[in-house]
Amino acid sequence: MTALDTVVAGGRVGERATRLDGYPKVTGQFAYASDLHRDGMLFGATLRSPVASARIRSLDLSGVAGSPGVAAVLVAADVPGKNRFGLNFDDQPVLADTVVRYQGEPVAVVAASSPARAWDAVGRIVLELEPLPGVFDMEEALADGAHRVQEVGNVLRHVHIERGDTRSAGADVWVEGYYETAMQDQAALGPEAGLAVPAEDGGVDLYVATQWLHADREQIAPCLDLPDEKVRLHLAGVGGAFGSREDIHMQIHACMLALRTGRPVKLSYGREESFHGHVHRHPARIWMRHGATRDGRLVAVEARLLFDGGAYASSSPAVLGNAATFAAGPYDVPHVRIDGTVVYTNNPPCGAMRGFGAPQVCFGHEAQMDKLARALGIDPVDLRLRNALEPGLSLPSGQVLTGSAPVREVIARCAALPMPDAEPLEGRGAFGYPGGTGNVTRGEGIKRGVGFAVGFKNIAYSEGFDDAGSARVTVRLEGDEPVAEIHTAAVEMGQGLYTLLAQIVRTELDIDRVVVRQADTAARNTGSTSASRQSMMSGGAVQMACAQVRAALFERARSQAGAGAGNHELSVGRGWVNAGGHPLARVADLLDEPVSREAVYHHRRTGTFDDKGQGDVHVCFAFAAERAVVDVDEDLGLVRVVQVAAAIDAGRVLNPLGMSGQVEGGTAQGLGLALMEEVQLSDGAIRNASFTDYLIPTIADMPPVVSAAVEDPEPGVPYGAKGVGESPTIVATAAIVAALRDATGRELNRAPVSPDELAGLRPPAATQGPPPCPDVPGQDPVPLYFQSGSGQQRLM
Amino acid sequence: MVQTTFLQPASWPEALEARAANPDAVPVAGGTDVLVEVNFGRLHPSGLLDLGRVRELRTWGREKGRVRVGAGVTYSELITQLRGDLPALATAARTVGSPPIRNRGTLGGNLGTASPAGDCHPVLLACGAEVEVASSRVSRTVPADEFFVGPKRNALGADELISGVWIPRATGPQSFSKVGTRNAMVIAVCSLALALHPDSGRVGTGIGSAGPVPLRAREAEAFLEGHLAERGAWESKRPLEEAVVDRFAELVSQAAAPIDDVRGSLRYRRHALRVLARRSLGWCWNDYREAAR
Numbered sequence A: 001m002t003a004l005d006t007v008v009a010g011g012r013v014g015e016r017a018t019r020l021d022g023y024p025k026v027t028g029q030f031a032y033a034s035d036l037h038r039d040g041m042l043f044g045a046t047l048r049s050p051v052a053s054a055r056i057r058s059l060d061l062s063g064v065a066g067s068p069g070v071a072a073v074l075v076a077a078d079v080p081g082k083n084r085f086g087l088n089f090d091d092q093p094v095l096a097d098t099v100v101r102y103q104g105e106p107v108a109v110v111a112a113s114s115p116a117r118a119w120d121a122v123g124r125i126v127l128e129l130e131p132l133p134g135v136f137d138m139e140e141a142l143a144d145g146a147h148r149v150q151e152v153g154n155v156l157r158h159v160h161i162e163r164g165d166t167r168s169a170g171a172d173v174w175v176e177g178y179y180e181t182a183m184q185d186q187a188a189l190g191p192e193a194g195l196a197v198p199a200e201d202g203g204v205d206l207y208v209a210t211q212w213l214h215a216d217r218e219q220i221a222p223c224l225d226l227p228d229e230k231v232r233l234h235l236a237g238v239g240g241a242f243g244s245r246e247d248i249h250m251q252i253h254a255c256m257l258a259l260r261t262g263r264p265v266k267l268s269y270g271r272e273e274s275f276h277g278h279v280h281r282h283p284a285r286i287w288m289r290h291g292a293t294r295d296g297r298l299v300a301v302e303a304r305l306l307f308d309g310g311a312y313a314s315s316s317p318a319v320l321g322n323a324a325t326f327a328a329g330p331y332d333v334p335h336v337r338i339d340g341t342v343v344y345t346n347n348p349p350c351g352a353m354r355g356f357g358a359p360q361v362c363f364g365h366e367a368q369m370d371k372l373a374r375a376l377g378i379d380p381v382d383l384r385l386r387n388a389l390e391p392g393l394s395l396p397s398g399q400v401l402t403g404s405a406p407v408r409e410v411i412a413r414c415a416a417l418p419m420p421d422a423e424p425l426e427g428r429g430a431f432g433y434p435g436g437t438g439n440v441t442r443g444e445g446i447k448r449g450v451g452f453a454v455g456f457k458n459i460a461y462s463e464g465f466d467d468a469g470s471a472r473v474t475v476r477l478e479g480d481e482p483v484a485e486i487h488t489a490a491v492e493m494g495q496g497l498y499t500l501l502a503q504i505v506r507t508e509l510d511i512d513r514v515v516v517r518q519a520d521t522a523a524r525n526t527g528s529t530s531a532s533r534q535s536m537m538s539g540g541a542v543q544m545a546c547a548q549v550r551a552a553l554f555e556r557a558r559s560q561a562g563a564g565a566g567n568h569e570l571s572v573g574r575g576w577v578n579a580g581g582h583p584l585a586r587v588a589d590l591l592d593e594p595v596s597r598e599a600v601y602h603h604r605r606t607g608t609f610d611d612k613g614q615g616d617v618h619v620c621f622a623f624a625a626e627r628a629v630v631d632v633d634e635d636l637g638l639v640r641v642v643q644v645a646a647a648i649d650a651g652r653v654l655n656p657l658g659m660s661g662q663v664e665g666g667t668a669q670g671l672g673l674a675l676m677e678e679v680q681l682s683d684g685a686i687r688n689a690s691f692t693d694y695l696i697p698t699i700a701d702m703p704p705v706v707s708a709a710v711e712d713p714e715p716g717v718p719y720g721a722k723g724v725g726e727s728p729t730i731v732a733t734a735a736i737v738a739a740l741r742d743a744t745g746r747e748l749n750r751a752p753v754s755p756d757e758l759a760g761l762r763p764p765a766a767t768q769g770p771p772p773c774p775d776v777p778g779q780d781p782v783p784l785y786f787q788s789g790s791g792q793q794r795l796m
Numbered sequence B: 001m002v003q004t005t006f007l008q009p010a011s012w013p014e015a016l017e018a019r020a021a022n023p024d025a026v027p028v029a030g031g032t033d034v035l036v037e038v039n040f041g042r043l044h045p046s047g048l049l050d051l052g053r054v055r056e057l058r059t060w061g062r063e064k065g066r067v068r069v070g071a072g073v074t075y076s077e078l079i080t081q082l083r084g085d086l087p088a089l090a091t092a093a094r095t096v097g098s099p100p101i102r103n104r105g106t107l108g109g110n111l112g113t114a115s116p117a118g119d120c121h122p123v124l125l126a127c128g129a130e131v132e133v134a135s136s137r138v139s140r141t142v143p144a145d146e147f148f149v150g151p152k153r154n155a156l157g158a159d160e161l162i163s164g165v166w167i168p169r170a171t172g173p174q175s176f177s178k179v180g181t182r183n184a185m186v187i188a189v190c191s192l193a194l195a196l197h198p199d200s201g202r203v204g205t206g207i208g209s210a211g212p213v214p215l216r217a218r219e220a221e222a223f224l225e226g227h228l229a230e231r232g233a234w235e236s237k238r239p240l241e242e243a244v245v246d247r248f249a250e251l252v253s254q255a256a257a258p259i260d261d262v263r264g265s266l267r268y269r270r271h272a273l274r275v276l277a278r279r280s281l282g283w284c285w286n287d288y289r290e291a292a293r
């Protein structure tokens, strides 16, 4: 096994520390999960349902028996424990037992001596399916008599938020809009992969690329019928995630095969399989009405949200909770009525993706703000400034903003960032025009537009979850030099967390050599690398552990120095413990025994929604504003994004380099949803499960990003820092599409915008009005009312 | 489980013999199509015939009014070495993939795959190129517009290899344009090549990704050739009337036989071809008029 322990060089909090995994990745030295290897290992392959909705009539394995090199073929009946798992609750079979609910659902797994043999064996399994009706449209899912995707019905969760009375809001002007966003793929470059190794104690060691080791284990162990301590997870090299690795994919399958065969088993998806092997961003339909007084005061927002959860719950309930609480935007609105529904369909399951419900509603509320500005004859940036939230004001869910909320600042800073230089219409290089290298215009048909968007995101988990961070920091001598080691279960997935944790240690202990140990479940649960939470949560735990290590060093220094320490305040610096600024003891001399401390950091407690959707449900918020400048070729409907300006609320910037990376990468992902990214479905089947046909932006599609960090520290949070991983994505899509509307004058109510729409060949997405709200018991996820078992989030 | 034989001839005659002796072995030039197919599990070749060592395929040269480009010439070479003689082909090469793909991918490989979206094909049609193919027994040339016989099917015989392509040197302005929903590294939603041949009074067109095979817009060619001849426009170099450009664009659009697929709609493809035809003709005719001054 490649050791993933990493030595980090240089950089303290606030400095542009270079990514410790940067060089290994760029030079091909970094071992990703797909590179895992054990001598004598077997290779797994998965039989997946070719159709989206069917009853399993029979599964004939006789064709596989005796195939050369095949070590095991497992089906639902072979699942050792319970055949259900899930993030929010366990509604998803490890292997389909009676019915299949989406195309690509795993039905059987094989282990063989080579990948080719494993796939050959999969091809010999005869799966007989009896077609069932399917639901492929989220509005149809709500219709009377619709096919029930799950026994509990098709409503997965309905959230209702009500404040004031929109009908008596006193609005002079109303604007109305309908918006759609498509299913987006996280498109992590590293497909799902892992290696399960059976252990002598009857347990299993799983090396896997994931976002949360402990949540995986909580779902895996019951399915294997093993106690937690016999299921040990180790983080393998993660090739990006963006939410796609929050759910179980190959973990249980690989463990089952390893336990059955007694040999290490590797499962590694190809790109096409990856599209079927992880959840996607929820497609959304959004109806909104905004009311304002003539002088530009936003007084009422009505919103109806419908999200397609696909065949299984994943994190849909939490995604919907977010979407509903953010639907009115970062604005102060006295009268609000928001109804959000997420439904089961026979489409591929949807779950976490960067932004987690916020990008969809931001696309809606920001288009509405522009409409309102036009109706009122007010500058759109000005309208946003007039209605911006600020500390002391509250969200539609009644939650009062007690922490930092620099909404006005992000808007004003963004609007003040320099515009791109003027360019002549003719004679630009290939990348100066829409269509890029395609050579389709020399200035013909070009219109420029500018768009603006503001949005926000909750940091860490909401609705009462106590997703604590935890870390152990150990200081010991290597030779004559003190070395600090960080051990956490926190996942580095390419966002720069480990670099940051090392910066924190260096800052707190003034020790230059920092080692980050490979993350595993031997460390305490530190929650997911998602929800923009790790800088705060694992960062906070590391900071606390450092403080305890420091205290222990001080104690050793005091006892070593005896009375010499006096009553001076102790500090650590340059390899010394100092008293009142004078050297007291060499740190190296205090380390005959290593100092090791573990700390747990909890964020403030949150609550749940009451029956009017009121509640203090989120921990704290990060805000962002982006302005996009675009060139559109109106005849061909092609786009060049000329520039994106971003003002990002970071609380405090811990690593400016890492921050730019997040702002640019996040913007690119939002640009993708604005212009090209869509998982295309036909009767639940993915039509473009490849990077040939699922297009993501290239460097030629990315504009320069000029950005500014707004630093308004969050009280009670380590360094006052807020995560910045998601907020740029949330606003980018809305800002870019707004710029396209500005350039073309077209409605463009659907993301991604197609060339057809930009060229006027296709009308805006149409609606017959919002579907009625379903009749459900309350604000909790519906399956809970039917005693569906709970998933990991309830176990914390 | 199949064993794959790997053949690596060192010269062109050896390559042809290997081809004749192993008709099931799949020729490989840059491998940018073959290896993708293998990787996706769509191709399980019992043998691979690597043409990478065959020097003869990597050469190019002028002969009278034509350029002979070896099948193994890469996109990068087309861009840097042949831009002057074959401007539209160099432009098309520039639209292909990314730098690594342009460094490996070859003209012969593009023809071997014969995808309706292959970016060289419209240019070869517009320029009136001929594909030179050979077996161990005989060599022949096939006009580009007879080479593509169906989606991803070409006129190559089971014992034949592509040796090169004969392309008339540009005697007038040419253009190639490719529409895609991203600004680089994209398979064409549709594409159009246009070549004006003032010496012969001919107009050449080629349409990509808008039919089962790359297509010529023959009626559009004939219409414009007729118009230019009739009005003595080649000599007078007068501006083209809007109506003529419109008509030409309409005929180009009609010549396409597009479908709806994940990359684009039928309607958009027809529309985009009309736009490209208008623009291309505008640029080329303008260049022709300017060049004369």
Ligand SMILES: Cc1cc2nc3c(=O)[nH]c(=O)nc-3n(C[C@H](O)[C@H](O)[C@H](O)COP(=O)(O)OP(=O)(O)OC[C@H]3O[C@@H](n4cnc5c(N)ncnc54)[C@H](O)[C@@H]3O)c2cc1C
Pocket: B026, B027, B028, B029, B030, B031, B032, B033, B034, B035, B036, B051, B071, B072, B095, B096, B097, B098, B101, B104, B105, B106, B107, B108, B109, B110, B111, B112, B113, B117, B118, B119, B120, B156, B160, B161, B162, B163, B185, B186, B187, B188
């Ligand atoms: C990421 C990526 C991007 C791409 N982008 C584009 C693009 O923008 N535009 C485009 O047109 N294509 C594109 N392609 C496809 C591919 O690069 C081109 O078709 C290229 O020209 C293939 O050339 P090659 O030398 O790599 O062919 P190979 O893969 O080696 O061969 C292709 C086919 O031609 C046959 N063949 C090769 N040489 C001969 C010969 N001398 N005689 C007979 N048969 C032969 C092979 O048997 C095979 O059937 C892309 C491919 C990838 C992977």
